[in-house]
Amino acid sequence: xxxxxxxxxxxxxxxxxxxxxxxxxxxxxxxxxxxxxxxxxxxxxxxxxxxxxxxxxxxxxxxxxxxxxxxxxxxxxxxxxxxxxxxxxxxxxxxxxxxxxxxxxxxxxxxxxxxxxxxxxxxxxxxxxxxxxxxxxxxxxxxxxxxxxxxxxxxxxxxxxxxxxxxxxxxxxxxxxxxxxxxxxxxxxxxxx
Amino acid sequence: xxxxxxxxxxxxxxxxxxxxxxxxxxxxxxxxxxxxxxxxxxxxxxxxxxxxxxxxxxxxxxxxxxxxxxxxxxxxxxxxxxxxxxxxxxxxxxxxxxxxxxxxxxxxxxxxxxxxxxxxxxxxxxxxxxxxxxxxxxxxxxxxxxxxxxxxxxxxxxxxxxxxxxxxxxxxxxxxxxxxxxxxxxxxxxxxx
DNA sequence: TATGAGTGAGACAGGTCTGTATCACTCTGG
DNA sequence: CCAGAGTGATACAGACCTGTCTCACTCATA
Numbered sequence: 001x002x003x004x005x006x007x008x009x010x011x012x013x014x015x016x017x018x019x020x021x022x023x024x025x026x027x028x029x030x031x032x033x034x035x036x037x038x039x040x041x042x043x044x045x046x047x048x049x050x051x052x053x054x055x056x057x058x059x060x061x062x063x064x065x066x067x068x069x070x071x072x073x074x075x076x077x078x079x080x081x082x083x084x085x086x087x088x089x090x091x092x093x094x095x096x097x098x099x100x101x102x103x104x105x106x107x108x109x110x111x112x113x114x115x116x117x118x119x120x121x122x123x124x125x126x127x128x129x130x131x132x133x134x135x136x137x138x139x140x141x142x143x144x145x146x147x148x149x150x151x152x153x154x155x156x157x158x159x160x161x162x163x164x165x166x167x168x169x170x171x172x173x174x175x176x177x178x179x180x181x182x183x184x185x186x187x188x189x190x191x192x193x
Numbered sequence: 194x195x196x197x198x199x200x201x202x203x204x205x206x207x208x209x210x211x212x213x214x215x216x217x218x219x220x221x222x223x224x225x226x227x228x229x230x231x232x233x234x235x236x237x238x239x240x241x242x243x244x245x246x247x248x249x250x251x252x253x254x255x256x257x258x259x260x261x262x263x264x265x266x267x268x269x270x271x272x273x274x275x276x277x278x279x280x281x282x283x284x285x286x287x288x289x290x291x292x293x294x295x296x297x298x299x300x301x302x303x304x305x306x307x308x309x310x311x312x313x314x315x316x317x318x319x320x321x322x323x324x325x326x327x328x329x330x331x332x333x334x335x336x337x338x339x340x341x342x343x344x345x346x347x348x349x350x351x352x353x354x355x356x357x358x359x360x361x362x363x364x365x366x367x368x369x370x371x372x373x374x375x376x377x378x379x380x381x382x383x384x385x386x
Numbered sequence: 387t388a389t390g391a392g393t394g395a396g397a398c399a400g401g402t403c404t405g406t407a408t409c410a411c412t413c414t415g416g
Numbered sequence: 417c418c419a420g421a422g423t424g425a426t427a428c429a430g431a432c433c434t435g436t437c438t439c440a441c442t443c444a445t446a
Binding site: 004006007010040041042043044045048 | 391392393394395396
């Protein structure tokens with residue numbers, strides 16, 4: 001393997017390791033030393049790839065956002081109708097809430113820990129939230145007027161974010177079930193207009 | 194004023210000051226030194242009232258939860274029907290999202306920063322979330338069967354939590370409006386059964 | 387085989403963190 | 417007036433933080 005390819009792999013390994021620690025312990029509570037120890041990497045290796053901890057956090061968020069986005073892309077391809085695509089998003093969350101190392105939404109946590117509007121981490125997290133909303137808008141526009149799609153996307157987004165909060169306090173199963181039913185009801189009502 | 198009354202007032206002052214800093218900057222990012230400087234209090238005064246920073250955080254959360262709870266109590270007294278009581282909760286959130294120093298939900302932030310299930314801070318935040326849910330359940334049980342009240346309360350709770358997340362990324366106005374409309378629709382549908 | 391990009395290990399600087407200790411002071415209640 | 421609860425100021429311990437620096441080393445490639 002080429003030298004630069006090894007370096008790139010190591011970079012990805014740092015991101016993946018940091019992701020696991022940030023997810024479990026939070027951003028401020030996770031020190032650089034813990035990351036490099038867990039990743040089994042020299043401190044300078046990390047600082048050569050990322051100029052600061054904040055920029056590492058941004059990279060972790062972007063990486064996670066892209067992975068999530070790709071997963072939803074695949075699910076959307078497998079579904080045919082807009083209703084099925086939306087249902088697939090709820091399915092994904094149901095599985096997520098049930099996964100053994102569920103620790104809540106990393107982007108919600110980032111918004112919580114870096115509340116300043118102009119902070120790069122805050123903006124990266126905001127971007128992901130807007131992307132998900134935009135994704136649902138696009139799906140919904142295939143089966144209702146644009147202005148309705150806008151509003152329905154907001155409602156579905158709130159249900160999902162709220163379900164994620166409830167999942168964190170161990171009420172995920174009931175929450176996502178109620179959210180899914182409500183969403184189905186709204187979509188059915190829209191369709192019959 | 195009695196000596197102990199002054200001490201009690203100072204204790205409340207520390208809690209109120211810490212609340213402002215935690216809300217704005219987060220829990221980990223707010224050091225003890227910043228709190229005592231802002232409260233204009235000696236470090237030992239703080240540590241005499243609170244054995245540790247974590248216990249101060251718990252006290253801040255409980256204090257805030259109680260204040261919020263009392264506000265909702267007053268609003269509920271002013272309303273007559275369950276529908277009005279629920280609407281009042283949405284009103285409260287609309288005003289909150291618009292207030293100049295809105296920084297998101299302190300309890301959501303606490304869940305984000307202290308993710309461990311057995312941590313006292315996590316449990317204090319969980320307690321508040323469950324209380325709000327319970328409050329809505331009680332209101333709804335006056336106008337629908339218990340099992341429905343349970344599910345509708347979960348839906349309304351998710352809408353509110355989701356709207357709070359959206360408010361944090363500057364979409365609070367549209368979010369709470371959609372949430373309110375959806376809630377009204379659900380309550381109307383329940384009533385006509 | 388020689389070069390040099392990338393690395394591991396760890397010391398280090400300078401700051402911040404929580405929590406403890408000390409001491410002189412104020413001011414209320416008896 | 418005086419005892420003592422409560423306080424302000426400050427130094428301190430010990431840990432941890434981010435980020436910089438050095439130096440010897442590995443190993444793919446030219």
